[in-house]
Amino acid sequence: MEFRDLKKQYEVLKNQIDSRIADVCSSACFISGPQVKELEIRLADFVGVKHCITCANGTDALTLALMAFGTGNGDAVFVPDFTFFSSGECPAGLGATPVFVDVDPVTYNLDPDKLEDAIVNVINEGNLTPKVVIAVDLFGLPADYCRITDICRKYGLYLLEDGAQGFGGILNNKKACSFGDISTTSFFPAKPLGCYGDGGAIFTDSDDYAAYLRSICVHGKSGEDKYNNIRIGMNSRLDTIQAAILIPKLDAFIDYEFEAVNKFADMYSDELKDIGVIIPVIPSGYSSSWAQYTIQLPGDCNRAEVQSYMKSKGVPTMLYYAKPMHLQGAFEGTYSSRANCPVTERLCNNVLSLPVHPYMTKEIVSEVVGTLSEAIDLQK
Ligand SMILES: *Cc1c(COP(=O)(O)O)cnc(C)c1O
Numbered sequence: 256m257e258f259r260d261l262k263k264q265y266e267v268l269k270n271q272i273d274s275r276i277a278d279v280c281s282s283a284c285f286i287s288g289p290q291v292k293e294l295e296i297r298l299a300d301f302v303g304v305k306h307c308i309t310c311a312n313g314t315d316a317l318t319l320a321l322m323a324f325g326t327g328n329g330d331a332v333f334v335p336d337f338t339f340f341s342s343g344e345c346p347a348g349l350g351a352t353p354v355f356v357d358v359d360p361v362t363y364n365l366d367p368d369k370l371e372d373a374i375v376n377v378i379n380e381g382n383l384t385p386k387v388v389i390a391v392d393l394f395g396l397p398a399d400y401c402r403i404t405d406i407c408r409k410y411g412l413y414l415l416e417d418g419a420q421g422f423g424g425i426l427n428n429k430k431a432c433s434f435g436d437i438s439t440t441s442f443f444p445a446k447p448l449g450c451y452g453d454g455g456a457i458f459t460d461s462d463d464y465a466a467y468l469r470s471i472c473v474h475g476k477s478g479e480d481k482y483n484n485i486r487i488g489m490n491s492r493l494d495t496i497q498a499a500i501l502i503p504k505l506d507a508f509i510d511y512e513f514e515a516v517n518k519f520a521d522m523y524s525d526e527l528k529d530i531g532v533i534i535p536v537i538p539s540g541y542s543s544s545w546a547q548y549t550i551q552l553p554g555d556c557n558r559a560e561v562q563s564y565m566k567s568k569g570v571p572t573m574l575y576y577a578k579p580m581h582l583q584g585a586f587e588g589t590y591s592s593r594a595n596c597p598v599t600e601r602l603c604n605n606v607l608s609l610p611v612h613p614y615m616t617k618e619i620v621s622e623v624v625g626t627l628s629e630a631i632d633l634q635k
Pocket residue numbers: 312313314315338339341342391417419420441442443453454455
């Protein structure tokens with residue numbers, strides 16, 4: 256069994272993907288070919304924002320967005336404690352200080368009350384300038400943008416939506432990657448919309464940010480004179496081949512994958528009801544793109560034993576995430592390590608992510624649930 260079945264997806268989409276790749280090879284436009292522009296227009300249209308700027312990966316997308324906000328030394332950037340490392344790595348890489356904030360115990364996303372407490376605390380301490388909130392759409396579920404947007408306005412902070420896992424998610428009829436002043440996503444192969452290597456994108460309604468981002472993605476080039484570099488940038492482009500692969504994959508995502516993955520997530524939630532685990536909650540008004548289906552095991556359950564039993568039966572599981580951001584070795588001894596995040600610490604001990612993707616079957620869902628249930632029973 257595959258954790259996320261990219262082989263099956265390729266079998267289904269092989270003809271379209273192969274012919275798209277062949278087009279790129281015969282044109283030899285490997286960098287900034289027309290497929291890149293075509294994809295950017297499609298993505299901006301799908302998400303419902305004015306500009307999409309593709310780039311090399313989701314981590315660069317975050318760094319580029321933070322650069323557009325002028326983030327650097329002396330700035331505090333508020334980041335959920337329960338997320339992938341990039342969300343905290345990027346602000347730290349620019350010299351800013353990530354301030355880790357605990358998450359909501361039900362949605363696993365940034366807790367708005369704790370966010371406001373953390374902002375007020377930084378203001379009262381007087382050492383850092385509150386600058387940016389990075390809200391993460393964890394496991395495919397958009398963060399609580401209704402409240403987070405208000406908090407950002409109240410304190411004059413930029414909002415950066417890290418939609419690396421959120422692409423396709425919905426809140427009140429608005430799509431993920433449209434909620435930030437700038438929003439980002441990743442096309443890492445296992446994400447809701449993935450390419451065949453590294454890739455990423457940045458979304459914004461602002462013409463000024465878009466022009467600046469297009470410049471810093473390509474060595475700080477000038478919009479008018481391509482031989483004039485007007486600022487220090489990066490080399491962060493999406494390869495034409497990756498854009499060409501993403502176009503039919505975006506069609507499949509829109510046509511049936513999003514619906515299919517939701518169907519299998521619902522089956523899980525139905526079948527898991529009675530085996531004593533905590534299942535994901537999708538609050539009303541929200542839809543998830545199910546980057547992960549993550550449950551919590553009962554507190555007295557030995558997770559390592561559950562995983563090894565399931566593995567022995569051929570069922571792969573993963574730990575998203577096993578370590579809070581503030582306890583990551585890179586932050587040891589820094590201000591960022593002094594976070595108070597008991598919810599994240601508890602989640603890191605209890606969570607278990609199950610296989611989920613649009614190419615499952617009802618039988619696979621039942622097999623995963625049956626094996627998980629046996630693993631839990633073995634501990635009684
Ligand atoms: C995957 C991920 C990233 C980084 O994306 P890459 O394309 O792998 O660089 C950033 N943030 C979150 C929340 C992610 O899950």
